[in-house]
Amino acid sequence: MDKRSFVLSQVVAGSLNTIADEMSATVTRTARSPVFNEAHDFTTAIFEMKDMKSRLVAQSPGCTLHLYAVAMAVDRAIDAFKYDLQPGDVILASDPYNGGTHIPDLVVITPVFHDRKPILFPAVRAHMGDVGGPVAGGYNPHARDVWQDGLVMPPVKIVERGEKRADMFDLIVANNRIAHWINGDLDSMIGACQLASRRIGELFDRYGLDTVRDAIQANVDYSERRVRAEIESWADGEYYAETFVDHDYQGQRDVKIACKAIVRGSDLTLDFTGTDPQVKGFINSPIANTMSFIFIGLTTCCDEDIPINEGCMAPVTVIAPEGTVINPRRPAPVGTCTCSAGAEVTEAVLLALAQCAPKRVGVNAHKMPLVMSYGSYDDERMWVFLNFIGFTGGAGAAYETDGWGLYPPLMTGVILPSIEMTEIQYPTRILKHEYVADQTGAGRWRGTPGLETITQHLVPNQTSVMMEGVRHTAKGMVGGEHGASNRVYLATPEGAETEIPEYAFMHPLEAGGAIRTIRGGGGGWGEAMERPPETVREDVIDGYVTREGALADYGVVLGEDLAIDVTATEAARAERLARAA
């Protein structure tokens, strides 16, 4: 490719990413539910149809765990309407066994035509506040089939040739407890896709179809080359790792996810043979969800300047045996797949790759204690509160990087909802949200400290808690320590607390009752004894580590004035290393 063509391809690819960004901004500014407009639990992306298959060509940083799953949803939509796709159509889908993940994540897709052929498919995947079914909010730990998770939505047209299909739209809204949210949220998603459709049309007009397609291909090829180069830098071999989901909420514990990474030159095979069979409870991860979490695991091991597109997955072959917890058969329930089994898929991939690419892995730790409350406003309209503020804290460390920020990379684009907006949008007060000392995996680089959050609802409500990461906490990498256990307490208005060991289902909380979430921190990377004492001291000053923790976890002795006692530190570390040896 000559220099001009290369520059042009970058311009076109950049335009597509900008369109995805504009879609994202549109959703943020126009959606009605706080899950969208505050927490940003959605993803926008653009797919290309090639050989009747879709491939990811552009995206905007969103809730990363959605991203690659959308490709399968687009595939199924193409399949469902392959003889009946028209300009102006908009397709809606959320079927775990038709390219979906868990049911609350709805996908809206629109085909963009050129010369009477569908070429590109802008899409939005977003988490709805409710999806009908037996339990408000779509998290039902008692679910034993997918219909107990919520309303199944195979691909349907909600806009046909540019005209809203009112009966189908109304049907979706009628099966939602929060009609005042979903109405606006669907319009927002449709609007974002239609905007993208116009922008892509302008792109076609300006550069022509061939140029756009060539640019896409060049960009995909570039990403593939970069990822292949990365894989090629890893030693050939087979690397096995396994992780465990704490439980399936229905009595089965320690559900294994096994991953063998086979590196051969620039090809990577991820073989999940040996993973436990699908379980009764709603932790099962449908294949689209599994692929998405694999995608995250792989891309976090690559340079961050590599364009995120289908090329990233081109070198990868996935073996996911059907009937296992990472590729269940219909109608197994899947409600919490995006929090439990999915996260373990990423962790298993990273633990396997840690054996051949130690400096590339880390950053996982998506083991969230899922807390969801629902109640009614004064006018009896329902609200559903997903405790995004309590989900924070838990990113793992990576080589040369302490765990950072609030959310782990699996939720890159999700942002901390404004506490003020939360208190306006819900009858809720956030009483506490701060880091907890000594609540993270120690290491040469430490994980993000754990966080303590206290959320108080001012009206009676039902609160469900689904614990993760209690027994199987966020893993440390390359000798780093594991993160701490998550803990959640429900408190009466008088302050009497009850710790939730595994889950609480629709627990009635009185007005003024509170939810205290202590999020275990992320896993560390590398040996804790190698962390420079001065860095440990800074952590003590910042309140992430106590003086006692500095000694216990890092062998660093600090005086009352927080000065490092070099001699004592050397002695403490030597003793620990000797003990470890």
Add this chain to the structure above:
Amino acid sequence: MIRSQILYSRIAAIARELAETVGRTARSPGLTEGRRYAAALLTGEPKLVAQAQYDASHVFLIRDSVAALLDRFAFNLGEGDIVLVGDPYSGGSTPQAITIAAPLFYEGELVLFPAVRAEMADLAGEFPGSLHPFASETWQEAVRFTPLKLYRHGLLQRDALRFMLRNSRAESQVRADIEAIVSALRGASASLVALMDEKGRKATETAIAQTIAHSRALGAAEITERFGAVDRTERASLPVSVDASVDLVVRVTTADGHLGLDFTGTGANRAGPYNMTPGQAKGYALVAALAESLDATTLNDGHLQLVSMTAPKGSLVDPVLPAATGLSDAVTAHHLVGLVRSALHGGQAPDETRLDGVQPAVLAFLPIGAEDNPPISLDPGFSLSAQGWGPPVLAGRRLMPSAEVLEAREHFNLVSREIGADGRIHAVIRNDGPTLEGNFFVPRDAGGPRGRLTLVIDGARQVLESAVLVVIPPGGLIEFIYPTYAERADG
């Protein structure tokens, strides 16, 4: 007039043929044996022209459901369209029941068309089938099917059908039943076109109008003659759980043969599935008033015009979304019919003419998690009412499953079925198939449970109240004792 009657008889015959076709071509036992459906012809207003039905639950509801459909598609209905609705809050009643209508355009106008209302084997919800004794929201009982086009200009909307089927644990039964209904509707449409071609649209419309007016006059005369001027309030306390009940209060008036219902004072049931919709309440009240003659005539709009009601919004008989309605036919309707009968008879309806009679029910299914899991209605007997000779009128005209069918198809062995020394029907069935789960429902009234369900596993007996997901292992016995509501005439 005679010509009109002959013509109307042909119209009524088309309605009956429509109903028979559905019964003979549907797949699910709920339709073929349970007869949980009705068929009707309607005008574009819509007015009910003729309705063939097998139980009382549908009386007002085909018309109300079709009204919801026509309202939704008022400016968007064309030749070849087939539309459906299945929503307690869009002219319906219990979840899982859908109404499918095939609007027929004759000379460019919506004149006369067929519709069928039928209970589907499963349309998702928390448990397979329609028996959820603890539902507090309609979404827990089933997917709400608000008005939806299934066919547009004769073309199947595949995504709409796919949507329905993906939200069913009994996909093949639901698909087959819908196909049977659509086919029957098309047959009825062809018959109607042929009739209008032969007799003329005007004559057909005249016959319909005259018959409706005539039915109204006859019905009014009967009410006046049988009950005179009534103005009486009756009340009952409807148990909705072991320790809670809701007041059902109805003031019944008759003036000029018109039946007025005022439910002021009726309570609310926000936490349970006992709510009934206004159309449902009016239908049951009409049955209560005209039960003795309804079978001898063809139900039409003239009858429906005899009833009006007022009720507090949010009450048991005019609930607001998302109140659940699943047990309204099985329980609330019986209480309502009892009250209306009582009011019409001056406070004491004779036992031998009793129409109501709640009874226990069991719905079994493969353990939740099976992909194809059509529920099995285990109903080997019936409560005794009306002089003890048979089931109450409100039980409808379901066919009793034979022992052979129960054994061959459902893998349940009918161990015994007899009238016991206590005058009640006792039935025992044994699970000869795989492990099942079941939802059990035992209705209550002021005197306690009505009927009894006992599960016997390895000789251990467990008397069950209403419960969900009760495990029925292979070899497990279920003993049914059905209540009796009247002395047998022969003692």
